[in-house]
Amino acid sequence: MGVLQTAKGIRVITTIGEIKEVITKVKRQGKTIGFVPTMGYLHEGHLTLMRKAAAKTDFVVASIFVNPLQFGVGEDFEEYPRDLERDVRLAESAGVSLIFAPGVAEMYPDGYGTTVEVTRLTDRLCGRSRPGHFRGVTTVVTKLFNIIEPDIAFFGQKDAQQAVVLRKMAADLNMNLEIEIVPIVREPDGLAMSSRNKYLDPEERKAALVLSKALLLAKNLINSGARNTADLKREVTGFIGREPKARIDYVDILSFPGLEEIENVSGQVIIALAVFIGDTRLIDNVVLEVD
Numbered sequence: 001m002g003v004l005q006t007a008k009g010i011r012v013i014t015t016i017g018e019i020k021e022v023i024t025k026v027k028r029q030g031k032t033i034g035f036v037p038t039m040g041y042l043h044e045g046h047l048t049l050m051r052k053a054a055a056k057t058d059f060v061v062a063s064i065f066v067n068p069l070q071f072g073v074g075e076d077f078e079e080y081p082r083d084l085e086r087d088v089r090l091a092e093s094a095g096v097s098l099i100f101a102p103g104v105a106e107m108y109p110d111g112y113g114t115t116v117e118v119t120r121l122t123d124r125l126c127g128r129s130r131p132g133h134f135r136g137v138t139t140v141v142t143k144l145f146n147i148i149e150p151d152i153a154f155f156g157q158k159d160a161q162q163a164v165v166l167r168k169m170a171a172d173l174n175m176n177l178e179i180e181i182v183p184i185v186r187e188p189d190g191l192a193m194s195s196r197n198k199y200l201d202p203e204e205r206k207a208a209l210v211l212s213k214a215l216l217l218a219k220n221l222i223n224s225g226a227r228n229t230a231d232l233k234r235e236v237t238g239f240i241g242r243e244p245k246a247r248i249d250y251v252d253i254l255s256f257p258g259l260e261e262i263e264n265v266s267g268q269v270i271i272a273l274a275v276f277i278g279d280t281r282l283i284d285n286v287v288l289e290v291d
């Protein structure tokens, strides 16, 4: 089945052939296309991207595809939360005109053999802990860009390294589109929104606040004059280490968007964290401009 339709009229297309036909028609009408790629299980962070896309472009496409290529062995590809019906309702309310929800065989048919890889920027932070992850992301996003042909694609700052890597890919490969990065959306208590927050039990949900609190601690230390990266990392690591349910994957402070190691913070920097709370790996970051 290639096309589904909700009562209100939003279409869910599952085949590349059909979505390309719609895109050709939309382009012929002279409309600009906004694109929000997602893996579904939408939350307020995704809906913010969609609303932004609806405000800036004439026709918004969202993709919902849990991309096996970006999950490592033993990661949560099988368990990743999925609820297409709910996603369609939410996307529609956020101004999306069309959903592309292909199956794995549609995106990677038998014999599929091409990947896209950005070097250097992908060998640190999440790239170090999740080898091959960014190759999966850049491959699927290239395919999605070629299918949807958007004028503007929208990504969240929560996946800061992903955003930097995708901008580099688009620039290096002369892709004919703009990439807009939208600020992190947080729960009222500070937890960055993520589909993986669903995995947290009530005790873990409380413990997960250690990420945003650790970033706040770093920010306050920098505002009070701390500049040495090693000292700052030590403070942040110690703070997270006092939360019994937390296990640090990485705490890093790098230049932004270059993602270079720095001895002292100055100019634009990112403080980036990946922390397991129980079995759930959460990431968060803050970008600061330091005098």
Ligand code: PAF
Pocket (backbone or CB within 6 Å): 037, 038, 039, 065, 067, 070, 137, 140, 141, 159, 162
């Ligand atoms: O950020 C995500 O949800 C995914 O990495 C993306 C960009 C949809 C590619 O699968």
